[in-house]
Amino acid sequence: MAKHPFQLEAVWNGGRNSDGHIEAGNLKSSISIPREMGGPGxxxxxxxxxxxxxxxxxxxxxxxxxxxxxxxVESLTLHSDAVVDVTNNIFTYESITHKPVITLKAESTPLQVEKAHRLAxxxxxxxxxxxxxxxxxKLATEETVRVV
Incomplete structure (x- = not known):
């Protein structure tokens, strides 16, 4: 069995409403609490x-x-939505809904279209x-499969 370790380094510059920076492999980003949740964004x-x-x-x-x-597959695009509930200053990641659009090549059969729906x-x-x-x-998928 192979294990794949990942590491992340973080620097935080103060209290709750400050900001910081993370680096993990190719991921390099400034970080903070989002403006919608009372942070600096x-x-x-x-x-x-x-x-x-x-x-x-x-x-x-x-x-x-x-x-x-x-x-x-001619093209594959994805739009995903997340909902975070804030009740009594408690933040709960409630749901993620993935909405892929799978565009299949013109020669695709009805069986392949059906299978694309199942695979989504x-x-x-x-x-x-x-x-x-x-x-x-809560995880959900709302796929669209079309043939060009």
Missing amino acids: VGTNPDEMLLGAAATCYVITLAAMLERADIG HKAEESCMISRALAGNV
Whole structure:
């Protein structure tokens, strides 16, 4: 069994409403609490990074599954929405909804279209980040599959 370690270095410049910087491999970013949550809104924030991790993992997993199924993809795009609930100053990451648009090549069969729909949901179950979030964050997929 192979294990793949990842490291992150962080510098924080003060109290709650300050900012900082993170570096983890190719990820290099300023960070702070988002303006919508009473912070300075500098750089990115944990909410965006969690959504980014979930969306990136999902779209890569979906692309790999479509390729392994030998489904000809013309294009694959993704829009993902997250909802964070703030009640009594307690922040809860409530849900992530992925909305992939899978555009298949003109020669795609009805069976391939049906399989693309199934794989859009299976990718959510297979993605490492989705599995890490399962039971804590509601995950949903609302796919569109079309043929050009």
